[in-house]
Amino acid sequence: MSRVCIIGAGAAGCFCALLLRRQCPSLQVDVYEAGRRALAKVAITGGGRCNLTNTFQGIRSLKEAYPRGERLVHRAFCQFDHQALMRWFEGEGVKLVVQEDECVFPQSQDAMQIVHTLLHGMERAGVALHLDHRVEAVEHLSDGYQVRFAAGQAPVRADAVVVTTGGSPRAEGLSFLAPLQLDLVTPVPSLFSFNIAGLSEWMGMVADNVSVALAGTKFRAQGALLITHWGMSGPAILKLSSYAARHLAEVGYRAQLVVDWLADVGEEEARSLLADLQQSQPAKQIGNTHLPQVSSRFWQALLHRAGIRAEQRWQEVGRKQLNRLVSVLTADVYAIEGQSRHKEEFVTCGGVSLSNVNSSTLEVKTHPGLYLAGEVLDVDAITGGFNLQAAWSMAYVVAQQIIKGEGDKS
Numbered sequence: 001m002s003r004v005c006i007i008g009a010g011a012a013g014c015f016c017a018l019l020l021r022r023q024c025p026s027l028q029v030d031v032y033e034a035g036r037r038a039l040a041k042v043a044i045t046g047g048g049r050c051n052l053t054n055t056f057q058g059i060r061s062l063k064e065a066y067p068r069g070e071r072l073v074h075r076a077f078c079q080f081d082h083q084a085l086m087r088w089f090e091g092e093g094v095k096l097v098v099q100e101d102e103c104v105f106p107q108s109q110d111a112m113q114i115v116h117t118l119l120h121g122m123e124r125a126g127v128a129l130h131l132d133h134r135v136e137a138v139e140h141l142s143d144g145y146q147v148r149f150a151a152g153q154a155p156v157r158a159d160a161v162v163v164t165t166g167g168s169p170r171a172e173g174l175s176f177l178a179p180l181q182l183d184l185v186t187p188v189p190s191l192f193s194f195n196i197a198g199l200s201e202w203m204g205m206v207a208d209n210v211s212v213a214l215a216g217t218k219f220r221a222q223g224a225l226l227i228t229h230w231g232m233s234g235p236a237i238l239k240l241s242s243y244a245a246r247h248l249a250e251v252g253y254r255a256q257l258v259v260d261w262l263a264d265v266g267e268e269e270a271r272s273l274l275a276d277l278q279q280s281q282p283a284k285q286i287g288n289t290h291l292p293q294v295s296s297r298f299w300q301a302l303l304h305r306a307g308i309r310a311e312q313r314w315q316e317v318g319r320k321q322l323n324r325l326v327s328v329l330t331a332d333v334y335a336i337e338g339q340s341r342h343k344e345e346f347v348t349c350g351g352v353s354l355s356n357v358n359s360s361t362l363e364v365k366t367h368p369g370l371y372l373a374g375e376v377l378d379v380d381a382i383t384g385g386f387n388l389q390a391a392w393s394m395a396y397v398v399a400q401q402i403i404k405g406e407g408d409k410s
């Protein structure tokens with residue numbers, strides 16, 4: 001009987017283990033988890049509701065959702081995509097709901113349902129789960145692999161090893177792979193908020209649709225924006241932090257953020273929209289007549305930023321003030337002074353370089369029988385269920401590959 005050793009009981013590790021034992025009961029499958037609980041991260045995903053995937057409606061190209069690793073996930077999706085995943089969970093009795101924004105959640109709105117489904121499935125299938133087993137090293141021997149543990153537990157031998165240890169914002173988190181001499185891409189955080197001073201009076205304000213960009217770069221994103229205690233967050237900012245994760249790490253999280261509060265209306269059109277307002281209601285106070293693209297609260301705040309009093313009448317607004325208002329509405333510049341991951345979903349940009357693996361099988365090219373799946377690889381996505389979908393799909397690919405190899409042996 002072949003023995004498969006899976007390192008890390010997260011989304012990818014648990015799903016892979018369950019598929020392996022269900023589809024190939026002759027395999028011995030051991031999962032080694034450093035922590036005291038399996039699937040601890042899945043339990044807190046989506047604010048405890050678990051946004052387990054996305055319908056991908058409205059995603060024009062995978063690169064939009066996966067700034068890193070889109071080709072590899074595309075291949076994995078050819079074998080197991082979001083629809084296959086949804087069918088799989090529904091087959092396990094988990095009812096799912098699709099939100100208006102295309103994010104998919106369990107109908108129970110409880111991530112623990114996903115956790116329990118996987119854990120019960122693993123138990124019934126006969127997966128051996130070993131908690132409190134932090135792997136310290138993986139070594140390739142002439143006849144398989146040896147896995148050693150940090151807490152002095154006896155090392156184990158395996159015919160195949162699947163590394164599913166998730167993202168690690170520090171390179172030390174990957175040190176257990178050192179004996180295998182894999183190429184690593186320095187890990188840096190992705191999906192974070194921007195620290196911007198001077199916005200405390202705006203706290204809690206939400207703009208439904210803005211376009212944000214980093215000055216002097218091609219990085220830009222669109223969506224809702226939220227003013228927080230520390231600065232700016234919300235989908236547009238998180239997406240931009242994902243696209244520019246490595247660039248922002250390189251510049252020490254100091255950059256100029258350009259906000260187009262009208263989301264791509266453009267300077268000329270903004271000017272003509274304002275001219276229309278001015279002409280149609282010259283005697284009205286500017287603070288009481290805002291553009292439909294901007295909420296009344298934001299309008300007041302942006303007028304203040306442009307140095308225009310809300311009580312001023314439209315007919316009193318001169319060309320210079322109008323120019324300032326156009327510039328604040330379409331290219332408002334803020335200084336990013338740092339990043340914040342407080343209570344946020346965050347993922348790792350970087351990890352094991354994709355050049356190490358065969359992108360169709362996820363087997364390490366230089367170490368047959370060694371596989372990688374999930375966030376440990378240099379694959380990560382924007383928010384919306386895309387990160388978990390990548391983990392499920394990659395886990396599926398690895399499981400099928402190991403099962404195929406097992407079939408070829410007999």
Ligand SMILES: Cc1cc2nc3c(=O)[nH]c(=O)nc-3n(C[C@H](O)[C@H](O)[C@H](O)COP(=O)(O)OP(=O)(O)OC[C@H]3O[C@@H](n4cnc5c(N)ncnc54)[C@H](O)[C@@H]3O)c2cc1C
Nearest residue numbers: 008010011012034045046051135165166374375385387388
């Ligand atoms: C707060 C938060 C909310 C999130 N919400 C969502 C969401 O709603 N939707 C979404 O798609 N994504 C979400 N994500 C991202 C998503 O959780 C991850 O991308 C996904 O869990 C990655 O799966 P994985 O199996 O690769 O790694 P993980 O699920 O992180 O599992 C890795 C496991 O390996 C273990 N491990 C690490 N090193 C070792 C070692 N040396 N020895 C043994 N075990 C080890 C870890 O303890 C962990 O249990 C969220 C992330 C966070 C932080």
